[in-house]
Amino acid sequence: MTTEQKLILIDGNSILYRAFFALPLLSNDKGVYTNAVFGFTKMLMKVLEEEKPSHVLVAFDAGKTTFRHQAYKEYKGGRQKTPPELSEQFLLVRELLDASSIKHYELDQYEADDIIGTLANRAARLNFDVRVVTGDKDMLQLVSDQVHVQITRKGISEMDLYTPESLEEKLTLKPEQIIDMKALMGDSSDNIPGVTGVGEKTAIKLLKQFETLENVYQNLDQVSGKKLNENLTNQKDLAFLSKELVTINQDSPIEIEIDQVAYDGYDSTKLTALFKDLGFKSLLSSVSNEVSDEADEAEKLSKIDLNIVESIDEISFTGQDALTVEILEDNYHTGEIIGFAIANTNGNYFIPTEVGLGSEQFKSWLENPEQKKITFDSKKVMVSLRRFDIEVKGIVFDLLLASYLINPAENSHDIPAISHRLGYHDLLFDEEVYGKGAKIKVPEQLELADHLVRKAKALFQLKADAEAKLQENEQEQLFKELELPLAKILADMESTGVNVDQKQLEAMQVELKERLATIEAEIHDLAGEPFNINSPKQLSVILFEKLNLPVIKKTKTGYSTSADVLEKLEDKHDIIPSILLYRQLGKLQSTYIEGLLKVIHEDNKIHTRFNQALTQTGRLSSVEPNLQNIPIRLEEGRKIRKAFIPSEEDWVILAFDYSQIELRVLAHIANDEKLINAFKADRDIHTQTAMDVFAINDSDEVDDLMRRQAKAVNFGIVYGISDYGLSQNLKITRKDAQAFIDQYFASYPGVKQYMDDIVHKAKLDGYVTTLMNRRRYLPEITSRNFNQRSFAERTAMNTPIQGSAADIIKKAMIDLDHALKSEKFAARLLLQVHDELIIEAPKTEVDRLLELVPKTMIETVELAVPLKVDASQGGSWYDAK
Secondary structure (H helix, E strand, O other): OOOOEEEEEHHHHHHHHHHHHHHOOOOOOOOOOHHHHHHHHHHHHHHHHOOOOOOOEEEEEOOOOOOOHHHOOOOOOOOOOHHHHHHHHHHHHHHHHHHHOOOOOOOOEOOHHHHHHHHHHHHOOOOEEEEEEEEEHHHHHHHHOEEEEEEOOOOOEEEEOOOOOHHHHOOOOOOHHHHHHHHHOOOOOOOOOOOOOHHHHHHHHHHHHHHHHHHHHHHHHHOOOHHHHHHHHOHHHHHHHHHHHHHOOOOOOOOHHHHHHHHOOOHHHHHHHHHHHHHHHHHHHHHOOOOHHHHHHHHHOOOOEEEEEEOOOOOOOEEEEEEEEEEOOOOOOOOOOEEEEEEOOOOOEOOOOOHHHHHHHHHHHOOOOOOOEOOOOHHHHHHHHHHOOOOOOEEEHHHHHHHHHHHOOOOOHHHHHHHHOOOOOOOOOOHHHHOOOOOOOOOHHHHHHHHHHHHHHHHHHHHHHHHHHHHHHOOOOHHHHHHHHHHHHHHHHHHHHHEOOOHHHHHHHHHHHHHHHHHHHHHHHOOOOOOOOOOOOHHHHHHHHHOOOOOOOOEOOOEOHHHHHHOOOOOOOOOOHHHHHHHHHHHHHHHHHHHHHOEOOOEEEEEEEEEEEOOOOOOOOEEOOOOOOOOOOHHHHHHHHHHHHOOOEEEEEEEEOOOOOHHHHHHHHHOOOOHHHHHHHOOHHHHHHHHHHHHOOOOHHHHHHHHHHHHHHHHHHHHHOOOHHHHHHHOOOHHHHHHHHHHHHHHHHHHHHHHHHHHHHHHHHOOOOOOOOOOOOOOHHOOOOHHHHHHHHHHHHHHHHHHHHHHHHHHHHHHHHHHHHOOOOEEEEEEOOOEEEEEEEHHHHHHHHHHHHHHHHHHOOOOOEEEEEEEEEEEHHHOOO
């Protein structure tokens, strides 16, 4: 230990919050959340190593109420409730500090800031060198010659050090002016009002001119800007109240002295035991000399032999190599490749972009199917390299898909998150390397190379763990025969893209603008005056004050004008249907037509990206743009599909749609005899259900209303609908809705038995599976909270049905791709939209395709009921449907 008197003061709440939101939600093998504790621990160990303090204290907030609430009861009033996943980690971090022999302290009615300010003040008077570690810039008011403040940035991995000189350099303010700056600008995170219209720049400008808040108010006649002057004048009390709120109390009645926070180092035995319990394998070697399998494994992962290659000759390939391709942005169709990395048993190699893309040898390796490649997101790898005429082959493993199958509920499936979940914690998250949100900078080559090589090595090592888990879950077949080959097909579809008639979209844009203008005029006429229809405030005044429509729901800011509110008022005034239509068409215009026009590529096509590892049911989704979600209830929405046309002359668009696949899967899973017989006889299932529910013997007696109600019950049952949900759908009483459901279950007892059995099984196992063994975990199924438990029960009923339907169409895509290639069709698979496959093909192939595709889709699985496929064709997607 150093003999220099150095005190480290850590803002416990601030750092824990930062760590929690900077890192994905990680847990140990006991299911205890640990991401915030892990981030805090890394920060703490880094600070202890670099600063070598003689004294350390971690301060915490004592509770929700402080002396500041006496001055302003709304103080911190806007803060959201602390997530329970974070709350439980506060106990763990205190346990960590105790094991580290580090004092922690909190004081009723005071905040961590006040404890830190008071101790910093006392220590400075005793000639201590003081370092404050926090994520809160309010602490900058403590900066002095002896007190320096370190503010976390990029999550918690990097910090900015503030001294009086650097503070003046960065903010052009003195430490004592920080309080006045915060008083003027306020702080929304703490609900400190400040002065309206004054942000950081304006506050700094005022303080550079007048030095203090008091001087600002003594010289208001010199403040330029009419509105600013007016706000300062009218809100003087708020400004001085804000100053009181942001001022750290440096003379708090704390009952702890400097000598009580002396630090002599941690107890390695205690920390080793705690790190093992928390699953912090990578930190074990830094606190323990004990040689263990875990520590040894962590040590292996933490040491990187980094080879930056100038020629592909320098790489010693093994035929079983991990490959990472790093792209600067999410859209790998257009994003810049910033480097490659390869890891194998011979070494770890970083390949600069120009070296990799400029090498025929590297291209040959990528295209060689005999050279087995371990990847993360194989679809991204294939699509991104096709832009450079490289056809990647030989991919035998995809960690993204493996992680997704193992637990689709995880909120992050990137390499660092998977690595951390499996106990390896020395790999930085991308946000920590490239910056938060959009990745905006490329690090220096050495830093980039280190990050990519660590990813590649983690990928190489984690393959065995992931494969073992897939085997344990009996998901090897699902992974190898469904998801992995599907990635290649989706890559082909993304690269092919869908041809778009841009002029037709532009014509629709003009037409919709004119239609919106007409409807707007009608709404103004019905209202008796012009107003901004898109302003909820102005609209609420027209509806509920001028037109005196009944108020359905109130919000903090006035009357609600949400869609569900307007739908309940639809029959109360002619203006309501017009407003609903105006909103629908406005969304079509802005989100879909304008949105589609923005993403047309130079080849005149739209290249959507299919999310293969997102939904918990296994369904695909698409982004940039979402082509699965084009609204088709309105004719104007359906017309958008007219712009999607074949990419070649004398070609057509064909659509093949599984008919009622989820109800057919339900019949199979539930093994309900009556439901099975109805499908086998090819009866209209909604008419049959109406006959059963309404006790009608002749299908001719089933009217449109009965069939519509039966259809709502059928699909409601699939989604575990309640009497309330069905009553809302059909606009009937809950009693009548429950009677419908009871009669349905009486008619189809196998379905009722399935529902009961699957919920019971989910409670025992903690998860449900599809026909192809896809899992969905349901931890809330045993929750004491009724709403959470009910949702989990409905999910347990639905997931095996919806997930199996998703698996079936995925397998159909693989079977169809094989059939088209075997028969040497020119036809191309373009899109998958829920239960539908969209294909483009030459007209000469249409007759054969109308026979081949439905046959392939029907035969892809064998169920207790026959599958059915509807086929159609046309000169556009619209015409085909």
